[in-house]
Amino acid sequence: MFESLGGRLEGALSRIRGKSRLTQADVDETLAEIRRALLEADVNLAVVDSIAERVAVAAVGAMASPSLTPGQQVVKAVHDELIRVMGQETFRIRYAPVPPTVVLLAGLQGSGKTTAAGKLALHFKNAGRLPMLVAADLQRPGAVLQLQVLGKQIGVPVFSEATDPVQVASRGVAEARRLGRDVVVVDTAGRLAIDEPLMAEMGAINAAIEPDYRFLVIDAMIGQDSVEIARRFDAELAISGVILTKLDGDARGGAALSVKEVVGKSIAFASVGEKLEDFEPFYPDRMASRILGMGDVLSLIERAESSMDQDVAKRGADRLKEGKFDLEDFLDQLRQVRRMGPLKGVLSMLPGVPKELRNQEIDEGEIDRVEAIISSMTPVERRNPAVIDFSRRSRIAVGSGTSPTDVQALLKKFREMNKLMRQIGVGPKSATRKRATSGRKRRKR
């Protein structure tokens, strides 16, 4: 997401980034390029103007300032502006003092409401809540089943009945209260375009259940149009915020950068993929850094923390220290990292990773192969790869659908990695060893 906008902005700013002196021509050129980049990313014109105006002021200030880094100041101004238009603060859910906290999702057809309902419920569950899903989309055949499948996947109950949307919603909330579920997420039907029946239905559900939060779900790919959609839904429902979906696609970013500034409603959550974990609170500051290619370490750390099993991570680290890291440990750690999502996504959040590398196709298949190979080994072989002889190698290759050469290559890589670990010195043991060798030569202990 935001690849082309990020690239264009970085390009615009690279001209002045390191400069210790800015000329009027530098500033004009840079501003023009920033405007072009934003317009091309489908950012609302009024928003483009407001960003450009404020950056221009900052640039004039930077030209006059005795600072050594005027170029850097302009970069910072752009960064600050991106944060400002996206809403500065991160949206926080305040749970209702008397549960349940009721959340209503609304939006156009296919915007990602049902998926977002499941993701949101998982988000609440991970936050220690007891969510419940309510299937109030009785329009599309299969909508209820879709939500039930999601509910099953995340272990969250789904309320449904074949009556009408308003009744399902109110009875769902009542049921949640009865069962002691403290957050209710109500999924509703979408329409191809905003029309009267849709708005009337949403209005009726809204009046019936008086939700604490009314989120509009918007597909980030629709760009400019999102502003008008948000305005219309806001007029009917007084929305609390926006859930922006499909940010993993080739969304140009216009929606993310326009909605808050034009409609005055923040983006509360961002959906960044089809998997249930691909969902996060929307952090304007991190998003701005991501757009400008400054990486997004905080999101990454958070994702690592929520998907990593701390015990497994620690066990791996301990065994590395002890010099006992074997293929079993390697497999554990590999699985941990993969739980953070596709490696490409992980890589794109790291700062300083060059654009070319970020966009490079990572061969997930290669990692699948490694996983398959290690999975086909016996525990003894994983603990002590040295026992793997020719016949074991063939067996492992057959078991993992690879070739003996693949198995051999993996073992070789693993040996090299282990050697490298010992050389860079992990943990106290190798520290002693390093001291020993750097001092007078000692015989092997």
Ligand SMILES: Nc1nc2c(ncn2[C@@H]2O[C@H](COP(=O)(O)OP(=O)(O)OP(=O)(O)O)[C@@H](O)[C@H]2O)c(=O)[nH]1
């Ligand atoms: N890549 C990607 N796909 C998504 C995301 N969110 C939803 N989708 C996909 O978009 C399609 C529509 O999602 P739904 O959740 O069914 O959308 P909806 O708004 O409930 O659709 P209706 O109920 O028909 O109005 C599905 O194929 C989802 O898998 C996302 O963040 N990224």
Ligand SMILES: [Mg+2]
């Ligand atoms: Mg749906």
